[in-house]
Amino acid sequence: MTTSRIVTLLTDFGTRDPFAGVMKGVMLGVAPDLKLVDLTHEIEPQAVADAAFWLAQSYGWFPAGTVHLAVVDPGVGSERAPLALSAGGHFFVGPDNGIFELVARRARALEARELKPDRLGLTVPSRTFHGRDVFAPFAAALASGALAFGDVGPLRKPTRSELFVEPVSSSTGIEGAVVVVDRFGNLITNLPGEALTDRRRTKVSLCGKTLLIARTYADVPPGALAAVVGSGGMLEVFARDGSAAERLAAKRGTPVRVHG
């Protein structure tokens, strides 16, 4: 796999303090011609599941050979391993804490390796900022071609995360859950839009309410609650001109059922 020389960044560092910028400085010090693209730095602090969801939704829109640097790392300074993945034609760099779980479940040609800092001659990292001291150097080395994926460290099976459950089908419908709440309060579920190709599945139930599945946001009147297949291909529950999360008191993990 050849590199695209692009690195995406996804963190919970926020944009107020210059931590993301510092990681970019480190990467440009390795290879000044890298293309650095922010996915987001506004993952809720330590919300590994949100990070995993958005990463899995986003990476495939980049050219093959892109390196995706993902740092939401509640365990920084503890024993969790630093990881690199080769999956679905892309590279991923970050902590082994479930952040790559959805990528790994769905991707073809998965290979994971533990990052060994001595492979890059790195000095002992700070105890609080492995994004700068470990992950950014490895992301830049992979993206620039200075280090081959096979040379970052030994093969390692990623720790299986229980953060995500898969939908369950029965004769009466499919049972899933809210996976993430977007910034508008839309409830994105783990139910793929293809599950609706069976025409008899036209309703969504959650929080004691049953909603219709619309074709687009504009199909329902202001204030109404409904569901739609979102741009990522998953079923979303939305309130026209409002927050479905607030209206339904729903959140990550809330059960959602699609039925006839």
Added chain:
Amino acid sequence: MTTSRIVTLLTDFGTRDPFAGVMKGVMLGVAPDLKLVDLTHEIEPQAVADAAFWLAQSYGWFPAGTVHLAVVDPGVGSERAPLALSAGGHFFVGPDNGIFELVARRARALEARELKPDRLGLTVPSRTFHGRDVFAPFAAALASGALAFGDVGPLRKPTRSELFVEPVSSSTGIEGAVVVVDRFGNLITNLPGEALTDRRRTKVSLCGKTLLIARTYADVPPGALAAVVGSGGMLEVFARDGSAAERLAAKRGTPVRVHG
């Protein structure tokens, strides 16, 4: 017109969820050497008039031949047309909903065309994310030179938007309005600074108050209300160390009069 290989982005997507990053991935997939510059992703959701204002204020500071991708699109999935403009030495890509109104009113050499997705061999777009599925591919194709402006689709007259009124002059002054409120609560009007070259026009009236026109923010004491010709060349009403919008209960559309 030759391309600068720069694309600016202006949206209401916010920066919490990675939608802007995904559009960048799509564009870099078309041409990895494009230069992508964020203008803002924090336009108030669906505030087309704000988007139109900031776009018109900003684009001319970029090199000629830059492509400006502007996506504030309440009508996504409905019948509004996707548009490209060539205006003032720049290109613009986005929905035909008034977002290019101020650019079009003021620019020389205006030409507008409807985007025809088949010109790029695009598949049917999602119903909710034309930024990713239509506008980003066309912006990248124009910026990279892969597609000439004349080839994006047929000529089309942009829908005239009533979002903006022009100032009206009389023997006693000029009557205009607040066009946008900036993040500090400054009230930016549609009254150009040149209107003040007539020395007798030294006062601004709005919301029942009459204010003096200062040379710079620092000219007035803390807490005072005054007006100034802002960096974009338009008359602005400000409160030193505070929000003029709050102090005056003013907003977009509030009438403003310049007089002697």
Added chain:
Amino acid sequence: MTTSRIVTLLTDFGTRDPFAGVMKGVMLGVAPDLKLVDLTHEIEPQAVADAAFWLAQSYGWFPAGTVHLAVVDPGVGSERAPLALSAGGHFFVGPDNGIFELVARRARALEARELKPDRLGLTVPSRTFHGRDVFAPFAAALASGALAFGDVGPLRKPTRSELFVEPVSSSTGIEGAVVVVDRFGNLITNLPGEALTDRRRTKVSLCGKTLLIARTYADVPPGALAAVVGSGGMLEVFARDGSAAERLAAKRGTPVRVHG
């Protein structure tokens, strides 16, 4: 010193209105191949001391020869001079108001010059946006090599700022202060981690409380207050899973003492 063709940006412009983007447009108009990296645009409005702190913490992570454009400029339009520094192998461009104080105190090979707009043939700047009209053109000219540092204007001694005090050592400990509050409410001090190599200094006192110095955030139980040597090498006071600033009612300037 050769340029890295990288320019970092640090301002209090925010990201809602497109002022940072406009500065980038100006710089790309000077040299389209410049690499532009945001440090932050969310410095509190006019908080020169915060800007000075984060700039000093960040710049050294970029390649030598990088230009750091820093615009937090309460005095725009007044008499404060526009400045460029060559310091520690990097260039700096911004107002002479203390924003470069910490860089200047610590850097080797410091040289400062006043920017003379006629050196770039600049027209009279707006009174409110020198970032766009003066600082961005000089930053781009330096970063692109179009102008040598020695040619930006005459040598000038930067105005000494009283924004920062240095720690004071005594036989019983070291007395310092909180320098900045980060977005999590962590209190970053002016006490360097090396001050703790003397093993008898294992406690931190502030706001009437005495805290232990931990190795990493994860070392203390949820809710606890403690100190740690942060990723920038300075002593930080933190509350596990909370804001130390709120818990202690501490802020910039709060005295902090390290002792046995």
